[in-house]
Amino acid sequence: MTLTNGDMAIMPKPNEELLSTEQLLHAQTHIWNHLFSFINSMSLKCAIQLGIPDIIHKHGKPMTLSQLVDALPIVKSKSQYIHRLMRGAPLTVAPLVLLILDPILTKPWHYMSKWLTDENGDVTPFETAYGTTFWEHAGNEPRFNSLFNEGMSSDARLVLNVLLRDWKHVFDGIELLVDVGGGNGTTAKAIIDEIPGMKCVVLELPHVVAGLEGNENLTYVGGDMFETIPPADAVFLKWILHDWNDEDCVKILKKCKDAISPKNGKTGGGKVIIIDMVLDIYKGDDDDKSKEDQLFFDMAMMAYLNGKERCENEWADLFIAAGFTTYKICPAFGVRSLIEVYP
Numbered sequence: 001m002t003l004t005n006g007d008m009a010i011m012p013k014p015n016e017e018l019l020s021t022e023q024l025l026h027a028q029t030h031i032w033n034h035l036f037s038f039i040n041s042m043s044l045k046c047a048i049q050l051g052i053p054d055i056i057h058k059h060g061k062p063m064t065l066s067q068l069v070d071a072l073p074i075v076k077s078k079s080q081y082i083h084r085l086m087r088g089a090p091l092t093v094a095p096l097v098l099l100i101l102d103p104i105l106t107k108p109w110h111y112m113s114k115w116l117t118d119e120n121g122d123v124t125p126f127e128t129a130y131g132t133t134f135w136e137h138a139g140n141e142p143r144f145n146s147l148f149n150e151g152m153s154s155d156a157r158l159v160l161n162v163l164l165r166d167w168k169h170v171f172d173g174i175e176l177l178v179d180v181g182g183g184n185g186t187t188a189k190a191i192i193d194e195i196p197g198m199k200c201v202v203l204e205l206p207h208v209v210a211g212l213e214g215n216e217n218l219t220y221v222g223g224d225m226f227e228t229i230p231p232a233d234a235v236f237l238k239w240i241l242h243d244w245n246d247e248d249c250v251k252i253l254k255k256c257k258d259a260i261s262p263k264n265g266k267t268g269g270g271k272v273i274i275i276d277m278v279l280d281i282y283k284g285d286d287d288d289k290s291k292e293d294q295l296f297f298d299m300a301m302m303a304y305l306n307g308k309e310r311c312e313n314e315w316a317d318l319f320i321a322a323g324f325t326t327y328k329i330c331p332a333f334g335v336r337s338l339i340e341v342y343p
């Protein structure tokens, strides 16, 4: 842009000359911070691959760096590098770190701009990278299938621990629950172990439940939630709806409504229990980090699946479009909420 002052044209200076030294250096630090923040994640991945969390856990008391180095399966001449790895990021749930940082899930991020600029009809960067959808890829690649299911299972253990400790009453009056997209059954097993008399059905894609054996309280059904959801007193949807666009979510919710309909002879809760994010609703003392976490997930749902994270109004629109009348949201799990939806 050229500004004019009377007859004289005033050319803007190149940007860097408009900045003070302090601003310029601050800008560089800021960019470096974004650019290199993946090193936190990669250091975390390496620490988990070396078994560092388990070694420290098994030690049972504070461990010095040299004790840790002695216990590690590393080439001893490379011991000097371990202290540099260990002054990095805090540790988290290992299978999820290995999932998110696996090359299968880092590749689609390299295709984000190609996806946005090519008229190739791909619905996600994941499809641009692989030519198949996320769920097709999981069905075709056994290693990715088990990596994904193990990751989800570790998350389910953590969330169910909180749900059954602090929010168990949401299951009051429910005798038969169907966990739609319930993975390998970690959620269902935690519920039936904790609530006497409860029976659970896990509805999942056939490649996920192939070879899994149920028992008298747990049944695995290979199927498609867009076709039929088995009848039950209540439907459980943990991290399902954020995978899908609005149109698909309404289809899934309508199938849930059919499944809990009184015509199926069920008398219990008659509700859908959802665990998912509600944007800008979270519990915790670090709101900037919580907000950023929610936006990371929104980006991930865009990169991998045709999904998104939603604010309360967007959730309400889905519930109304699927024929539900009321809902209740509690920010029960940090950046994720417990949502109960009633016909």
Ligand SMILES: C[S@@+](CC[C@H](N)C(=O)[O-])C[C@H]1O[C@@H](n2cnc3c(N)ncnc32)[C@H](O)[C@@H]1O
Pocket (backbone or CB within 6 Å): 135, 152, 153, 155, 156, 180, 181, 182, 183, 187, 203, 204, 205, 208, 223, 224, 225, 226, 237, 238, 239, 240, 243
């Ligand atoms: C993000 S994972 C959530 C897994 C589990 N609910 C949890 O939170 O631990 C979504 C799940 O939906 C399943 N899924 C995808 N499409 C499905 C369909 N059409 N019918 C049933 N399940 C489906 C996937 O296989 C996957 O396990």
Ligand SMILES: O=c1cc(-c2ccc(O)cc2)oc2c(O)c(O)ccc12
Pocket (backbone or CB within 6 Å): 093, 096, 099, 100, 105, 151, 152, 155, 239, 242, 243, 304
């Ligand atoms: O690839 C993922 C990873 C997650 C995920 C990340 C961190 C956690 O503490 C839990 C889970 O969740 C996903 C998800 O919900 C999804 O629908 C697809 C992919 C992933």
